[in-house]
Amino acid sequence: xxxxxxxxxxxxxxxxxxxxxxxxxxxxxxxxxxxxxxxxxxxxxxxxxxxxxxxxxxxxxxxxxxxxxxxxxxxxxxxxxxxxxxxxxxxxxxxxxxxxxxxxxxxxxxxxxxxxxxxxxxxxxxxxxxxxxxxxxxxxxxxxxxxxxxxxxxxxxxxxxxxxxxxxxxxxxxxxxxxxxxxxxxxxxxxxxxxxxxxxxxxxxxxxxxxxxxxxxxxxxxxxxxxxxxxxxxxxxxxxxxxxxxxxxxxxxxxxxxxxxxxxxxxxxxxxxxxxxxxxxxxxxxxxxxxxxxxxxxxxxxxxxxxxxxxxxxxxxxxxxxxxxxxxxxxxxxxxxxxxxxxxxxxxxxxxxxxxxxxxxxxxxxxxxxxxxxxxxxxxxxxxxxxxxxxxxxxxxxxxxxxxxxxxxxxxxxxxxxxxxxxxxx
Amino acid sequence: xxxxxxxxxxxxxxxxxxxxxxxxxxxxxxxxxxxxxxxxxxxxxxxxxxxxxxxxxxxxxxxxxxxxxxxxxxxxxxxxxxxxxxxxxxxxxxxxxxxxxxxxxxxxxxxxxxxxxxxxxxxxxxxxxxxxxxxxxxxxxxxxxxxxxxxxxxxxxxxxxx
Amino acid sequence: xxxxxxxxxxxxxxxxxxxxxxxxxxxxxxxxxxxxxxxxxxxxxxxxxxxxxxxxxxxxxxxxxxxxxxxxxxxxxxxxxxxxxxxxxxxxxxxxxxxxxxxxxxxxxxxxxxxxxxxxxxxxxxxxxxxxxxxxxxxxxxxxxxxxxxxxxxxxxxxxxxxxxxxxxxxxxxxxxxxxxxxxxxxxxxxxxxxxxxxxxxxxxxxxxxxxxxxxxxxxxxxxxxxxxxxxxxxxxxxxxxxxxxxxxxxxxxxxxxxxxxxxxxxxxxxxxxxxxxxxxxxxxxxxxxxxxxxxxxxxxxxxxxxxxxxxxxxxxxxxxxxxxxxxxxxxxxxxxxxxxxxxxxxxxxxxxxxxxxxxxxxxxxxxxxxxxxxxxxxxxxxx
Numbered sequence: 007x008x009x010x011x012x013x014x015x016x017x018x019x020x021x022x023x024x025x026x027x028x029x030x031x032x033x034x035x036x037x038x039x040x041x042x043x044x045x046x047x048x049x050x051x052x053x054x055x056x057x058x059x060x061x062x063x064x065x066x067x068x069x070x071x072x073x074x075x076x077x078x079x080x081x082x083x084x085x086x087x088x089x090x091x092x093x094x095x096x097x098x099x100x101x102x103x104x105x106x107x108x109x110x111x112x113x114x115x116x117x118x119x120x121x122x123x124x125x126x127x128x129x130x131x132x133x134x135x136x137x138x139x140x141x142x143x144x145x146x147x148x149x150x151x152x153x154x155x156x157x158x159x160x161x162x163x164x165x166x167x168x169x170x171x172x173x174x175x176x177x178x179x180x181x182x183x184x185x186x187x188x189x190x191x192x193x194x195x196x197x198x199x200x201x202x203x204x205x206x207x208x209x210x211x212x213x214x215x216x217x218x219x220x221x222x223x224x225x226x227x228x229x230x231x232x233x234x235x236x237x238x239x240x241x242x243x244x245x246x247x248x249x250x251x252x253x254x255x256x257x258x259x260x261x262x263x264x265x266x267x268x269x270x271x272x273x274x275x276x277x278x279x280x281x282x283x284x285x286x287x288x289x290x291x292x293x294x295x296x297x298x299x300x301x302x303x304x305x306x307x308x309x310x311x312x313x314x315x316x317x318x319x320x321x322x323x324x325x326x327x328x329x330x331x332x333x334x335x336x337x338x339x340x341x342x343x344x345x346x347x348x349x350x351x352x353x354x355x356x357x358x359x360x361x362x363x364x365x366x367x368x369x370x371x372x373x374x375x376x377x378x379x380x381x382x383x384x385x386x387x388x389x390x391x392x393x394x395x396x397x398x399x400x401x402x403x404x405x406x407x408x409x410x411x412x413x414x415x416x417x418x419x420x421x422x423x424x425x426x427x428x429x430x431x432x
Numbered sequence: 433x434x435x436x437x438x439x440x441x442x443x444x445x446x447x448x449x450x451x452x453x454x455x456x457x458x459x460x461x462x463x464x465x466x467x468x469x470x471x472x473x474x475x476x477x478x479x480x481x482x483x484x485x486x487x488x489x490x491x492x493x494x495x496x497x498x499x500x501x502x503x504x505x506x507x508x509x510x511x512x513x514x515x516x517x518x519x520x521x522x523x524x525x526x527x528x529x530x531x532x533x534x535x536x537x538x539x540x541x542x543x544x545x546x547x548x549x550x551x552x553x554x555x556x557x558x559x560x561x562x563x564x565x566x567x568x569x570x571x572x573x574x575x576x577x578x579x580x581x582x583x584x585x586x587x588x589x590x591x592x593x594x
Numbered sequence: 595x596x597x598x599x600x601x602x603x604x605x606x607x608x609x610x611x612x613x614x615x616x617x618x619x620x621x622x623x624x625x626x627x628x629x630x631x632x633x634x635x636x637x638x639x640x641x642x643x644x645x646x647x648x649x650x651x652x653x654x655x656x657x658x659x660x661x662x663x664x665x666x667x668x669x670x671x672x673x674x675x676x677x678x679x680x681x682x683x684x685x686x687x688x689x690x691x692x693x694x695x696x697x698x699x700x701x702x703x704x705x706x707x708x709x710x711x712x713x714x715x716x717x718x719x720x721x722x723x724x725x726x727x728x729x730x731x732x733x734x735x736x737x738x739x740x741x742x743x744x745x746x747x748x749x750x751x752x753x754x755x756x757x758x759x760x761x762x763x764x765x766x767x768x769x770x771x772x773x774x775x776x777x778x779x780x781x782x783x784x785x786x787x788x789x790x791x792x793x794x795x796x797x798x799x800x801x802x803x804x805x806x807x808x809x810x811x812x813x814x815x816x817x818x819x820x821x822x823x824x825x826x827x828x829x830x831x832x833x834x835x836x837x838x839x840x841x842x843x844x845x846x847x848x849x850x851x852x853x854x855x856x857x858x859x860x861x862x863x864x865x866x867x868x869x870x871x872x873x874x875x876x877x878x879x880x881x882x883x884x885x886x887x888x889x890x891x892x893x894x895x896x897x898x899x900x901x902x903x904x905x906x907x908x909x910x911x912x913x914x915x916x917x918x919x920x921x922x923x924x925x926x927x928x929x930x931x932x933x934x935x936x937x938x939x940x941x942x943x944x945x946x947x948x949x950x951x952x953x954x955x956x957x958x959x960x961x962x963x964x965x966x967x968x969x970x971x972x973x974x975x976x977x978x
Contacts, residue, residue, distance in 0.1 A: 059463045060741040063474045156620075239735065239807055242960070330479065386463045387456065388807045389735025391960045392644070455804040462801045463738055473745055485752075487774070489759040516671035548674035548765050553773065562759070 019122050033125040037114050045270040046076040052381050059385040070340035071323060079263075086259030094154035094256070102149030103257065103264035109141035110271035117278045118198045120288045120365030131198035132180060135279055136173075139234075142272060143169050149265070150253035161252025164392055165236060165243040171396060172233040172240075175403035176276075179227040182407070182414040183283040186212050186220065189418055202287030209294045211286040219414050224284040226407045231276040233399060235269060237380055239387035240395055277376035278369075285372050288365035306360050309367040313351030320344025489547045489562040492540055494583040503584070504559035507533040514554035519544045538580040543573060563587070619647065622959070626655050632729060632966060633973030637950070644958045649951045653944075656977040664937035669695050669769060669904040672937070677763040679939065680975040683722035684764045685714050685754070686917040692767045693848060694913035694924035696898075698906045699769070706894040707771035708850040713784060713887050714757070714766055715849075716880040720791070721750045722918035722970075723873050723880075730870070730967035731802065734811050739798055746794055753783050770900035776891075784888045788881050795877060803871070812866040816953040816965035819864055826952070827945045830920025832969060835872045836864030842916040854886045866968040873970075905932050919943055919970050939978060943971035 014029055050065070050072065057064030065072025090099055113135045115125040128134055143166050150162020187204040188194030195201060205211055213224045233240040243252040254265050281287060290305045321344045327337045353359055354367075390398065448454075475482055484490070495504050507524030519541035524533045552562050565587040570576060620641045626634040634655035640647045660679060664672050676691045677684035689711055696703065703711065724747045728740030751761040756777050758766040766772070802808045818828070820836045833840055841858045843851045859875035861868030908930040914923035920942025927936040946969050954962050 055467075056737070058467045058472075060738050061466055061471045061473065061745060062741060063472060063476070066476060238737075241735075328479065332479065382460060382463065385738050386459045386801070387736065388731065388802075388805065388811060390807055391811060391958065393958065394810050450806070455806055459801045459805050462797050466738075466742070471745075473748060485756045485759075487757070487759040487777070488755060514671070516667055516674060546674055546763070547760065548763075549759060550671065550674070 030125055034115060037117075037125060038111065041111065041114055041271060041274060042267075044274060045267050046080075048270045048273070048377060049076045049079065051377065052384075055378065055381045056385050059382070070327070070336040070343065073339075073343065083259055083263040088260070089256070089258050091152075091154045091256050095152040098148050099152035099256075100261075102145045102152060103261045103268070105145030105148070106142045106268040107145075107264050107271070109138055109145060110268040110275060112138050113275045114278075116198050117275070118202060118282060118287055119369050121199070123288075123366055124199060127197055127199045129195070129197045129200075132184065132196050132201065132279070132283070135198075135275070136177060136180065139272065139275060140169075140173060142268065145268075146253055149257070153253070153256035155256060158253045158255045161243045161255070165253055168236070168240065168243065168392075168395060168399070169234055171399040172230040172403070175226055175399060175407045176230040176234060178404070178407035178411050179223045179230065180279070180283060182219070182223045182411045183212050185411070185414050185418055186215055189421060192422075198282050198287075202282055202289065205286050206289055206293065211284060211289070213284040216414060216417050219410055219417065220284065222406065223410045223414070224280070226403055226410065227280055227284070230399075230403055231280060232380070232383065233395070234276060235272045237269075237273065238384040239390050241384075242389055242392050242395060273377065273380055274373060277373045277380075280376060281369060281372040288369045290364065290368050306364055307355065309363055310351045310354035310360070312367075312371075313347050313354060315351075317344045317346075317348030317351055320347060484564040484566065486564070488564045488566075489549045489552075491542075491563055491565040491568050491587040492545070492551070492578070492583060493561055493563045493586050494538070494580065495559050495561060496584055503535060503580075504557050505535050505538070506557055506559075507535050508556050510554040510556055511551035511560055514550045516548065516550065517541075517544045517546065520551060535580060538583065540578045540583060541576065542568065542578055543576040624962070632971055633976075635947075635966070635971070635973055635976070637962070637966070639959065639962060641959065646954050646957050646959065646962060649954055649962070651947060651950060653947070653973070653976050656973045658978065660978040661937055661939060664934055666933060668932045669906075669934060672934070673768065674763065674765045676939075677765055678974060679941065679978055680722075680917065680919065680922070680943070680972050681762060682725050682972050683718045683918045684762060685718035685766050686722075686915065686922060688765065688767045689715050689849075690913065690915045690917065690922045690924050692769050693915065694911055694926050695769045695904070695906070697913050698909065698911045698926055698928055699900065699904065701770055701898045701900060703771040703849075703898055704895045705850065705892045707767075707896045707898075709887055709891045710772050710776060710896065711767060712849050712851065712854075713884060713891075714754070714764075716883050716887070717750050717753060717784070717787075719880045719918045720877050721747045723877050724750075726873060726918075726967075726970045727798065730964075730970075733963045733967040734808065736802065736808070739801060742794065742798060746791060749787050749790070753780075753787065756780070756783070768897070769904060771895070771897035773897065775896060781888050781891070784884060788885050788888075792878070792881060795874065799874060803874075809867060811960075811964060812870060812968075814863075815866045815957060815961045816968060817863060817865045818949055818953050822949065822952055823864070826949050828920070828949050830917070830942050830946065830970075831869055831872045831876060832920070832946055832949070834858065835861030835868040837862060842914060842921060846914075848913075848915055851883075853890075854883045856883050866964055869968045903932055905930065914940065917942055919972065919975070920946055941975035941978065943969070943973075943975040947971050947976055 014026065053075065054064040054072065065075040068075045068078045090096055116128055116131040116134055118124040118127065146169070147162050147166045150158045150160075150165075153159070184194055184196060184201070186208075187201050190204050190207040195204065208215065212220045214220055232238075236243055244254065254262055257265060292301075296305075320340055324337055324341045324344060327333055327340065354363055496502060497504055505522075505524075507522055509522055512518065512520040512522055521537070521539045522535060523537045524535045526532070527534050547562060549562055552560050555561075563586065568576075568587060620643075622639045622641055624637040624639065626636045628635075636652040636655070638650045638652065640649070658678075660675055663675055667675070673688065673691060676687040680687050692703075724743040728743035731739040754764050754766070755761050757780065758764050758774050766774070818832065818836055820838050822828075823833045823836045823838060829840070837860055839858050839860050842848070843856075844858060856879045857875075859872045859879065861872050906928045908928055910925065910927040912923060912925045914921045916922075921940065922942055923940030925936075925938040925940065926934050929935040950965060950969065953965050957965070
């Protein structure tokens with residue numbers, strides 16, 4: 007048994023390639039836990055960063071600087087009374103959050119956290135992701151319907167209409183990225199790992215390719231993904247001052263938390279798509295421009311340094327805590343947390359761990375940047391009215407993405423012709 | 433158009449400004465700048481108490497003469513007459529020795545008080561003042577009717593136990 | 595979004611109207627408890643899908659009988675009660691009342707008291723407009739300006755606390771002048787505030803004024819033209835944004851406003867965007883007045899010779915001032931005793947609220963919230 011484990015780990019393939027059910031299950035469990043932890047961290051980060059942008063402090067009481075707040079929230083939601091509206095469809099009411107959760111989590115089996123760090127690599131990876139994430143619309147509309155109240159129904163229909171409209175623009179933007187994958191090898195690929203590898207082969211991230219076409223496609227996707235996940239400035243369906251909470255109005259307790267977590271998971275999922283398609287996935291910055299063993303070493307130290315930096319921030323926070331009796335537990339807690347982060351940073355300097363964690367770290371760092379932007383937009387922008395939202399989706403994003411697609415195709419074909427004429431071999 | 437748009441005019445033409453989302457980026461810059469720590473003004477009550485200024489109209493207090501310990505109130509009843517809510521009830525009797533009126537019973541109903549300060553303004557001997565204390569929460573409604581002793585002691589907020 | 599031609603003029607909320615495709619109309623109740631009705635205001639909307647056909651406002655949830663209370667208090671005793679009407683801008687309420695009684699008594703506050711009053715009132719104007727800015731932006735979805743606005747308001751409230759002892763229900767002025775002398779450091783505080791505030795105002799404009807989402811939500815929304823304004827009796831920034839240049843500080847000067855130079859910002863279209871710009875400009879002009887006033891406070895007494903027991907001769911007076919929300923008027927009838935016979939308050943928000951119906955016909959539900967916000971109503975004033 008130990009032999010087979012060691013043999014798998016040294017073979018460095020995805021479970022899908024190895025055809026191993028056991029390892030696939032392990033990876034799926036790891037990914038589920040990882041995504042759940044990320045979502046929990048997102049709830050804390052959102053509250054803290056939003057608060058700092060609003061010149062206030064955010065949660066400070068529950069743990070040191072509010073670090074235990076997600077656990078407190080989860081506990082509270084679990085203990086709430088489970089209310090099911092009287093005239094609603096009970097089975098559908100129970101099923102709706104599950105559908106949305108499943109749709110949001112399932113897409114993660116093809117997300118490539120590293121060259122071999124994916125649960126599996128389907129050759130229709132991106133298509134799978136897009137299709138499965140669209141299933142969440144079903145969950146939202148059924149959730150609104152089963153609530154038997156017209157506020158949630160209106161909110162659910164608006165939400166559904168918004169998601170469907172922006173998926174069109176998203177799809178077209180994705181197609182123009184997929185078109186670019188064929189430029190190096192002559193055949194394009196829909197597989198997620200293949201897309202990142204073609205970016206590596208073409209020595210440029212697709213966001214910079216065929217400037218400014220890659221950038222525009224990326225921008226269209228970036229805007230559409232915010233509308234897809236019902237976040238500001240496209241969050242009219244769940245705006246508090248409009249229709250209470252949209253389709254989530256009648257949900258309380260654990261069911262509501264499923265919707266809430268599914269929203270964050272969807273945010274992570276579409277960010278993963280954006281990172282894979284345009285920002286080079288797991289590739290480190292400047293792999294060809296700053297190449298060579300010295301630069302490789304320098305970049306491979308970054309994960310460890312990041313964790314050391316986070317640990318140092320915790321230590322600084324510990325020192326600056328007010329020295330009063332009530333905060334003693336918090337100070338100790340923060341110091342312990344800082345020590346854990348510091349230890350993780352030191353662990354990441356060990357050569358074996360360093361190589362294995364490189365790809366995953368860069369992928370997660372890029373996704374984290376996207377999450378920061380999500381929170382930043384929520385703090386800054388007012389809300390679009392629903393008709394203006396639909397106008398932006400259909401009259402601005404769709405023509406732009408269609409135009410970018412056509413021009414990308416033309417430019418790509420021209421590049422291929424030129425390469426063929428000048429006899430460049432692949 | 434009423435009033436000029438604040439700030440300097442951007443040099444790019446309106447079309448370029450629209451395409452490059454300049455207005456949105458400027459907004460993002462504002463929220464980013466405000467993240468720095470010296471912008472925050474949150475006071476974490478009750479660990480950090482706010483600074484209360486001298487003229488603050490808080491819990492009323494009856495002052496006593498610091499040397500002799502006797503009350504400065506001479507039961508002139510001006511505060512009771514000045515109060516819009518008529519929540520001060522003072523009864524006194526003349527002390528035959530010092531020829532001054534001394535308070536016998538003095539009640540102040542804090543639950544109806546609106547802290548306007550007219551009573552403290554009317555007081556002829558500067559005995560009644562509204563101090564700087566604001567933590568007046570109690571567990572009972574009866575405790576809000578302050579008597580003479582409570583007014584001289586000053587406020588004693590019921591601190592919640594942790 | 596809407597233009598004046600297509601709006602139905604009469605609306606009867608009980609009879610069914612002919613709607614497109616004869617679909618059933620919906621009656622939606624934005625109840626007294628709602629995150630964006632600025633207090634306990636109940637608005638009943640008659641909708642055709644998303645479009646509003648008409649509204650009905652139901653008020654009175656905050657009625658406290660202030661005018662009746664006035665009949666049982668002396669003039670001095672009633673002073674603290676007026677702060678509680680427009681609780682956001684308490685200082686101007688006090689100013690209006692004190693001036694009205696002074697008019698009844700035919701006394702005038704001494705010059706130093708007038709300068710102090712003007713400084714406090716202009717600070718109060720900025721504070722009130724900051725509340726408006728924050729809550730209006732919050733209704734439209736921008737979550738941050740409310741915190742920035744309240745941070746500035748905090749500085750103003752600190753000055754109020756240092757001066758008169760309370761932040762919200764200030765009771766700052768008395769009949770005949772002021773009772774509190776300026777505290778040590780008053781001029782410095784006000785000057786610091788003025789220097790720190792103008793860059794912040796630029797920052798808020800950077801965040802909102804050219805933002806395409808903000809402009810899209812506010813331009814063309816809730817248009818009220820000048821004739822309608824005058825017909826409905828709307829005053830304040832709402833009137834000025836519709837193009838009518840009417841500000842009581844210039845047209846019927848009171849206190850020492852004629853000593854100061856300031857402009858009256860007016861709008862052109864009378865939509866929500868113009869009201870936003872007018873109020874931002876008013877804040878700038880208020881800072882201008884503050885800077886002029888704080889330089890030239892005269893020395894002297896702060897209280898005129900007013901009898902201890904105020905017993906005006908029988909008569910009546912109506913006096914109005916330019917409160918931050920519009921024309922705040924006091925109509926006081928005296929019968930010769932120490933208590934007024936009748937005090938009638940003309941609150942600006944109450945009269946401005948009438949224009950809600952005219953402004954939202956033909957708009958979408960999301961715009962109703964924006965329009966309520968732009969009217970800047972305070973229910974304490976509307977209901978008294």
